[in-house]
Amino acid sequence: MSVVLLDRDGTLVVDRDYLSDPAGLEFLPGAAEALRQLHLRGHRLVVVSNQSGVGRGLFSPEQLRAVNERLAAMVREIGAELAGIYCCPHRPEDACACRKPAIGLVQQAAGELGFDPAATVVIGDKASDVALGRAIGAVTIRIAPAAAAPASAAAPAADGDADYLAPDLLRAALIIERLRGASQPHEP
Numbered sequence: 001m002s003v004v005l006l007d008r009d010g011t012l013v014v015d016r017d018y019l020s021d022p023a024g025l026e027f028l029p030g031a032a033e034a035l036r037q038l039h040l041r042g043h044r045l046v047v048v049s050n051q052s053g054v055g056r057g058l059f060s061p062e063q064l065r066a067v068n069e070r071l072a073a074m075v076r077e078i079g080a081e082l083a084g085i086y087c088c089p090h091r092p093e094d095a096c097a098c099r100k101p102a103i104g105l106v107q108q109a110a111g112e113l114g115f116d117p118a119a120t121v122v123i124g125d126k127a128s129d130v131a132l133g134r135a136i137g138a139v140t141i142r143i144a145p146a147a148a149a150p151a152s153a154a155a156p157a158a159d160g161d162a163d164y165l166a167p168d169l170l171r172a173a174l175i176i177e178r179l180r181g182a183s184q185p186h187e188p
């Protein structure tokens with residue numbers, strides 16, 4: 001069992017730019033199946049997300065809560081479960097301790113859920129996700145859909161980038177299973 005720290009927009013669901021309506025939630029290709037597989041293999045799934053739309057006044061904390069509650073319900077519907085959803089509501093200029101790549105949200109989650117940040121896998125589509133993962137000593141996987149899917153699940157990453165690149169979350173889940181030394185599941 002390990003903990004997987006997941007970015008939300010652009011990693012789990014389509015990035016809508018300041019999503020304020022639960023109806024706008026839509027899993028990215030492969031994401032639902034990846035979540036289900038990771039959950040069934042015993043991984044704890046924790047969402048860590050920058051939501052500066054709150055600090056910018058674009059949507060309220062209540063709207064953010066509604067979106068996250070809907071996301072949690074969608075994840076349950078596909079047979080998985082989120083152990084937690086942690087969001088930074090601040091703007092970049094607020095210089096808070098929780099906006100990724102700051103590690104405040106992970107520290108909070110680690111304290112509340114009981115895990116070692118250095119033993120996690122961080123998956124996200126942004127440089128801030130990679131930087132967060134490096135800061136806590138985690139394995140990092142960057143979702144890079146624009147990159148052509150290579151013959152293998154993992155493409156070698158450039159220096160300063162994530163440990164692994166994956167075109168979608170399902171390929172990222174495959175990388176995690178390989179890291180654990182588990183037998184590789186069949187590919188779709």
Ligand SMILES: [Zn+2]
Nearest residue numbers: 088096098099
């Ligand atoms: Zn913050």
